[in-house]
Amino acid sequence: MPEAAAKTKADYWMADLSQAVDCTVMARGVEVVYEMGSEKIHALQGVDAQIFTGEYISIMGPSGSGKTTFFNVVGGLMKPSAGSVYIDEIDIAQLDAGELAWLRCRKIGYIFQSYNIVKVMTALENVMLPMLFAGVPQDEAQNRAVEILTRVGLGDRFLHTPKELSGGQQQRVAIARAFANKPAIILADEPTANLDLHTGEEIIALMKEMNREEGVTVICSTHDHKMLDISDRIMWMEDGRVKKLARRDEVDIKIDEFEEENKA
Numbered sequence: 406m407p408e409a410a411a412k413t414k415a416d417y418w419m420a421d422l423s424q425a426v427d428c429t430v431m432a433r434g435v436e437v438v439y440e441m442g443s444e445k446i447h448a449l450q451g452v453d454a455q456i457f458t459g460e461y462i463s464i465m466g467p468s469g470s471g472k473t474t475f476f477n478v479v480g481g482l483m484k485p486s487a488g489s490v491y492i493d494e495i496d497i498a499q500l501d502a503g504e505l506a507w508l509r510c511r512k513i514g515y516i517f518q519s520y521n522i523v524k525v526m527t528a529l530e531n532v533m534l535p536m537l538f539a540g541v542p543q544d545e546a547q548n549r550a551v552e553i554l555t556r557v558g559l560g561d562r563f564l565h566t567p568k569e570l571s572g573g574q575q576q577r578v579a580i581a582r583a584f585a586n587k588p589a590i591i592l593a594d595e596p597t598a599n600l601d602l603h604t605g606e607e608i609i610a611l612m613k614e615m616n617r618e619e620g621v622t623v624i625c626s627t628h629d630h631k632m633l634d635i636s637d638r639i640m641w642m643e644d645g646r647v648k649k650l651a652r653r654d655e656v657d658i659k660i661d662e663f664e665e666e667n668k669a
């Protein structure tokens with residue numbers, strides 16, 4: 406790891422607000438209504454948010470506040486009932502099926518709470534998979550998979566399948582897979598929720614390192630207060646709305662109070 410990680414755009418933004426900043430994701434009035442029989446559930450009720458290139462933003466909020474739904478909409482996995490999501494200034498609702506597939510495969514890396522790696526494949530095969538989908542030649546995909554698995558600390562676990570790996574190691578495979586195609590954005594939905602405290606801390610540190618070294622925008626939902634300190638900004642959700650969006654250095658509350666306030 407280099408001693409002084411390269412400055413990301415988020416660093417410049419943090420340092421000088423007058424500086425122009427690229428915006429990777431913009432949500433405008435996003436609403437999602439789930440229909441269950443005759444019942445309508447308003448999961449997102451007009452979410453506006455701008456997410457800057459290279460920043461690490463944590464999304465916090467109680468269970469049911471709409472975090473996963475927000476991820477699904479931003480990640481192009483679900484269409485909003487109203488409003489728009491722009492990625493690099495392109496309204497993703499305007500993309501055709503092929504373009505949307507490209508976006509999901511090349512531009513965004515997904516990390517889930519339950520790892521979602523393929524059980525019958527080795528770590529190496531799991532990390533190669535999105536590259537093969539993207540048309541990267543086999544040799545090149547294998548070299549990159551070896552490189553990135555080594556990078557996440559699994560240099561001696563290439564040929565292990567998920568059942569031969571711990572939860573933390575499986576999540577490292579998922580992180581390697583998410584970074585395989587050098588995405589611009591990482592969407593991580595409660596990536597540490599199934600991990601013990603220590604392993605969760607290691608996973609967070611790894612995501613932060615990758616964020617800084619690769620200049621990737623990381624959007625990470627969590628219940629975990631440890632995420633606060635490494636975040637550039639924190640967005641709180643409540644009842645499908647953005648309750649607050651603040652820079653880490655503006656958040657002047659103690660962790661205990663914070664936990665009390667944000668009990669899941």
Ligand SMILES: Nc1ncnc2c1ncn2[C@@H]1O[C@H](COP(=O)(O)OP(=O)(O)O)[C@@H](O)[C@H]1O
Nearest residue numbers: 439441446448467468469470471472473474475
């Ligand atoms: N597929 C679904 N069908 C119906 N309701 C859903 C579905 N997914 C989520 N919801 C509801 O939408 C709201 C937001 O859920 P979710 O986005 O999963 O919140 P969070 O990730 O913050 O826990 C909740 O009330 C939840 O019950």
Ligand SMILES: [Mg+2]
Nearest residue numbers: 472473474594
């Ligand atoms: Mg969720």
